[in-house]
Structure formats: structure tokens, C-alpha cells
Amino acid sequence: MQEKRIITKSSRETFDFGHHLGEAIDFPLVIFLKGEMGAGKTLFSKGFVAGMGLEDEVTSPTYTIVNEYGNPPKIFHFDLYRLQDPDELYEMGFEDYLTQGCTLLLEWPDLITEYSFEPKLEIILTAQIDMPDQREIILKTDNQKVAQVLNRILNAMK
Ligand SMILES: Nc1ncnc2c1ncn2[C@@H]1O[C@H](COP(=O)(O)OP(=O)(O)OP(=O)(O)O)[C@@H](O)[C@H]1O
Ligand SMILES: [Mg+2]
Numbered sequence: 001m002q003e004k005r006i007i008t009k010s011s012r013e014t015f016d017f018g019h020h021l022g023e024a025i026d027f028p029l030v031i032f033l034k035g036e037m038g039a040g041k042t043l044f045s046k047g048f049v050a051g052m053g054l055e056d057e058v059t060s061p062t063y064t065i066v067n068e069y070g071n072p073p074k075i076f077h078f079d080l081y082r083l084q085d086p087d088e089l090y091e092m093g094f095e096d097y098l099t100q101g102c103t104l105l106l107e108w109p110d111l112i113t114e115y116s117f118e119p120k121l122e123i124i125l126t127a128q129i130d131m132p133d134q135r136e137i138i139l140k141t142d143n144q145k146v147a148q149v150l151n152r153i154l155n156a157m158k
Contacts, residue, residue, distance in 0.1 A: 002147040004139040004154060007128075014040045014125075014135060015047035020153045022051020028101050029146065030117035032109040035125035040135050041107045044123065045077055048105065061107070065092060073102055081108040119143035121150075 008014045031048075033041040046058040049069050056069040061079040069075040076097050083089065089111060097104065098115070106112065121141045128134040141147050 002141050004150055006137050008135050010133050014043050018044040018047025019051035022048040024149045024153055028103050030104045030120045032122040033107045039125035039127055045105045075103045077105040079107040080111050083111055086111050119146045121146050
């Protein structure tokens, strides 16, 4: 498991980090986005989608559960906060989204325990006490290709 850590000092920096990643990823990737409410999961997603060159407006899928971007879709953006039970994933046809060769952005992914994804990146955003515009971002991956992309981006951002 490779683990990286960055600090962003503004909303813009989190957006830009997402943008760099979206630009650099040229294969379908499953991204778990963890962190409390307001940590910046959706903001990161906005940057990522724009970085992939898509002009779709990115909004929080809290109520829709899933938004899709691109035509044909290139990204499915989920927010599973409102789901209570893994069975609800089946009911919404979650499995059908996995076989379409798209990138998945998954906010509140804790219900997803029985699927394994390769390549996969886990991003954990944490707000910083006393610094409202700062976030710690931890990046975890087992995938060599993803780790290489991260190394490249983080070096370029230094
Ligand atoms: N460094 C930063 N990185 C990300 N967001 C920041 C930062 N500083 C301030 N913010 C603000 O924090 C908020 C993050 O909101 P966002 O909707 O992205 O959170 P979220 O993690 O998706 O929350 P939810 O769990 O409710 O979906 C925005 O209002 C953003 O402007
Ligand atoms: Mg959100």
C-alpha cells in the first residue's frame, strides 16, 4: 500500500489537485472519497471532472445518489450518504455501473464492502482545527499505475 499526504491551503488548491489528477488519469479508476461533511469531497470531484476535459456541471449527488458526466458517460459520481443498507446498492443497480468502463467517484463509500476494484484510489480529506481553509489529504493505493501518477502530480505541485 502506497500512502501519500498533501495539505491544501484553500478551496482552489483542492480543486486544482482534483484537476491535475483528472488530467493525468487516462484509464478508468475507482476513487473512494472519505471525510466528514464539508471536507471537500464534492469540490475535489468538480476539479477532477473538469480536469478530464468534461464541461458538465458537477453538483452534489446527495439526493440523486448518482450523477453522470460525459456523453457517453465517462464518470459516475455517487454520494451514498443517504443509503442505510448494502441491499439498497443492489436496488439502485449499482453493479451495472461497474461494468461500463467508467471512472467512479464515490462519496461516503463505507457501504461498499464486498466489491474489489482495481485500480482503486482512496482519498481521505480532513479539516484542520483552527484553519478553516486548510485540508489534509491522504492518498492510498495498491495500484502501481496510480501510484506513479500520484508521484508525478505531487512532485509537480511542490
Ligand atoms: N482547502 C479546502 N479544500 C476543500 N474545501 C475547502 C477548503 N477550504 C475551504 N473549503 C470549503 O469547504 C467546503 C467543502 O464542501 P464539499 O461540498 O466539497 O464537501 P463534501 O466533503 O462533499 O461534503 P458532504 O459530505 O456534505 O458531501 C466548500 O464550501 C469549500 O469552499
Ligand atoms: Mg459532497
